[in-house]
Amino acid sequence: MFQTQQKIISNQYPAWKYLLLIVITxxxxxxxxPNIFGDDPAVQISPAKSVEFTQQTQQQVANILEQSNLAVKSSVFENGKFLIRFQNAEDQLxxxxxxxxxxxxSAVVALNLAPATPSWLSGLGGQPMYLGLDLRGGVHFLMDVDMEAAVEKAYQRNVDELKGLLREQKVRYLPFEAQKNQIEIAFASDEYFQNGLSVIQAEFAQRFIITPDQSTAKPRVVLTFSDATIAETQxxxxxxxxxxxxxxxNELGVAEPVIQQQGERRIVVQLPGVQDTARAKEILGATATLEFRMVDEQGDAERAQKTGFAPNNxxxxxxxxxxxxxxQRQLIVSGENVINAQSSIDPQQGSPMVSVTLDGAGGRKMLATTKKNIGNRMAVLFIENRIDTIEVNGEKIKKRVTSKDVINAAVIRGQFAERFQITGLDSPQEAQDLALLLRAGALAAPMEIVEERTVGPSMGQDNINQGFLSVIIGFLLVLILMVWRYKFFGMIANFALMLNLVIIIAVLSLLQATLTLPGIAGIVLTVGMAVDANVLIFERxxxxxxxxxxxxxxxxxxxxxxxTIADANxxxxxxxxxxxxxxxxxIKGFAITLSIGILTSMFTAILGTRAIINWYYGNKRVEKLSI
Structure with a gap:
């Protein structure tokens, strides 16, 4: 009688697998x-608009700190800003x-939390995770977008395009402007009406509902946006x-902001770590843009100012x-056409300037305008929109304020298109601010803050403590259960579980992900799920x-x-x-930590525990397993 001999397995790993486990650990x-060292309470000082910090400013700040008798941990001046760290929050305030x-x-003084990571660790690229608004504290805004203004603005853009197209086709029309919900174009004769109608239908049929009307003295065409166009515009x-x-x-240096859509017309903005609501409003309220327009050389500006009436157009x-x-009312290009802007110094005059690059459409409009207006002046109009809160009869009312200033009005010496310079700025700091806002782009529609909340750092610390406590309790319960149930093998699983938790935190730190309370919930869930694989293996x-x-x-x-483990995960x-x-x-925060936890638990529960067991039991004569 012959018996099949069972193959003997030695259970040994090649050296590269042990090395991989050590390197990853x-x-x-x-x-x-870096997450162990926490944050230092800090104060950040930035120059206000049109202000540049000098050596005198640095000395002034140093004197203020020296005379304050506050425990200053460190004071650094970099990139035109001060970052001053303190020992405690009381000194910070x-x-x-x-x-x-x-x-x-002359300065914007804001509270901040600066990572206390040692320099040697920062040199290796080690940075702590960002903490969300619910953990770190910060400000929350709910902003409402003025969709009606967006549609009106879209009508105005189409007016310029319609006029240009009709002029190209030599169709005579009476002066017209966009009304609130329609564009009405009247023509000089029936012949021009028919030609104009054909041109409009060929170019704008998909955008407008076109309604011809010959019942009036002058035949006209009424254009209204279709529902699809309005929805697309909004x-x-x-x-x-x-x-x-x-x-x-991002350009103003707020770390990991949360900016997302809510509903059809609202935007949620969360700025973790920003405790100064006024500073946050200044960031969000900087809705400046530019408009390039030709100067009306025929009219008398002084007379218009005295009488309050300006000439037509x-x-x-x-x-x-x-x-x-x-x-002139006709717009050449605006901030929407700007694709890049850099501040520098004019080499000829030694004054601040901004070098602007336009997109293709803006470049074509600028080229056509400058080609026809050499010797005339073109003005740069700086427009800033903000929401001011005023008190009327004891009630706070929000009022939209628009300020317009002409930066300069220079004579066009030659034709240009996509690239040109803006001069006439007051300071290098103003040039930097203007370039930043132009690079960031113009708002397509005005917005106002309809809700604001501030989450204090103490509340955030309470959330951190409670979240940390929940992780520790869940972690300890799993450790105890695994040791009680699987003895030495349970201790190996617990080591893998600790390694899994470390790797999750390391990956989140490397990705500079934002940790929130739902994210902590994902980690707690991962702690419980991570041992599932080892339970299946040990029972098998x-x-x-x-x-x-x-x-x-x-x-x-x-x-x-x-x-089975692969299918479940x-x-x-x-x-x-x-x-x-x-x-x-x-929900995204929960999903991110859960996804990372699943991938890392697969590595530690299978490769990690197998490596330890192979090292301890592999290729040895074993009489009994402690399992």
Missing amino acids: VLGITYAM KAKSLLKEELGR KYALQQNITTLRNRI AELQHFRDGRPILL IREELKNGSIQNAIYSGYEKAFV ITTLLAALVLFSFGTGP
Whole structure:
């Protein structure tokens, strides 16, 4: 009688797998470490608009700090800004009040939290995770987009395009402007009416509902946006405003802002770590843009200012020093056409300037305008929109304020298109601010803040403490259960669980992800799920011990449980990806930590524990397993 001889398994890993585990463990610990050191209470001092910090400012700040008797941890002046760290939040608040009082309107003094990561760790690229609004504190705004203004603005853009097209086709029309919900074009004769109608239908049929009307003395065409065009215009305005806000806030240095759509016309803006609401409003309210217009050389600006009436197709504006000037109503290009802007110094005059680059459409319009107007003046109109809160009869009312200033009005010496320079600015700081706002883009529609909340750092610290406590309690319960149930093998699983937690934190830190309370919930869930794989493996090993040798049982336990583990984790990962794709901010945070936790737990629960067990039991004669 012949018996089949069972193959003996040695359970050994090649050296590269042990090396991989060691490298990942060391990297995980290194890049998770920055989260241990926490943050320092800090005060950030930035120059106000049209102000540039000098050596005198640095000396003034140093004297204020020296005379304040506050425990200053460090003071650094970089990139034109001060970052002053303190030992505690009480000194931080006192310093902020003192600095704001002494520096006045020349500086913006804001509270901040600066990472306390050691320099050697920062040199390796180690940075702590960003903490969300619910953990770090900060400000929350709900902003409403004026969709009616967006549609009106779209009508105005089409007026210029219609006039240009009719002039090209030599169709005579009577002067017209966009009304609130329509454009009405009257023609000089029936012949021009028919020609104009054909041109409009050929070019604008998909954009407008075109209604010809010959019942009036002058035949006319009435254009109104279709429902699809209105919906597209409003969608574009919302998305453009979100993009503009994100660009602007990123360039102004606010770390990990949350900017997302809510409903059909509102935008949620969360700025973690920003505790100064006024500073945050200044960031969001910087809705400046530019308009390039020809100067009306025929009219008398002084007379228009005295009488209050400007000539037809002109409007009265003012330079910053109060001098009046008449500008043509027709817009050449605006901030929407700007694709890049850089501040520099004019080499000829030594004054600040901004070099502007336009998009293709803006370049063509600028070329056509400058070609026909050499020797005439073109003005740069700076427009700033903001929301001021005024008190009327004891009630606070929000009022939209628009200020317009002509920066300069220079003579066109030669034709140019996409690239040119803006001069006449007051200071290098103003040139930098203007370039920043132009790079960030113009808002497609005005906005106002309809809700604002401030989450204090103490409340955020309470959330951190409670979240940390929940992770620790869940972690300890799993550790105790695994040791009680699986003895030495349970201790190995616990080591893998700790390594898994370290790697999750390291990955979140490397990605500079924002950790929120839902994110902590994802980590807590991962802690419970991470041992599932080891439970399946260990139970399978127990079953296999009844059928053969110990080495074979270990090998079979890992091999046969792998398919089940992979299926369970892949389905959970797919659910997390769906949550991330269709969820909003908090749900995305939960999905991110859950997804990372699933991937890292697969690595630690399978490769990690197998490596330790192979090292301890592999290729040895073992009589009994502690499982």
